[in-house]
Amino acid sequence: MNLSTKQKQYLKGLAHNLKPVVLMGANGLTEAVVAEIEIALNHHELIKVKVASEDRDTKQLIVEAIIRETEAEKVQVIGKTLVLYRPSEDRKIEIPRK
Template sequence: MPLSNDEKKHLRRMGHNLNPVVTVAGNGVSEGVLAEIERALSDHELIKVKFAIGDREAKKLAMDEVCSKTGAELAQTIGHIGLFYRKAEKPNPKLSNLLR
């Protein structure tokens, strides 16, 4: 279900001080990168991913691929950084960026 504008605004506010936890580089969205993004989304629910890809279209395709393969929503993009959100079934209060 797509996020509303108010939900995106709230997530952007919460994600402002986060640092990227995963970097997608020249090899694109590989299985190892997807596994790390899955783990980070399960633990933290709200993460930043850096896309070190030069072409704007390739960057957009990579962000769409991450969304489709992980079930995450893209809350914001600024430059090379994407802010992704996926609600956890049982969030861990010590790890979740939303509950801290």
């Protein structure tokens, strides 16, 4: 699933007031963290994840791994906060068509 620019803008607007639901600790990206992200995506569809990494390259690798493992779409990354979207079976969020 590829989101258009218009769809990403819409999701950014919805995500603006959200608080991060998953906070990554000092242990980095563990199976438990991925499992929590999966649970949050299934429940909310649109979530924020706080990525704990000072190094920009390491943070980028973590973001790519999260996207690969969860099969979610990256909406945006601002600072240490990653916004993810993955539609659930019952589609809670209606995004505009491309």
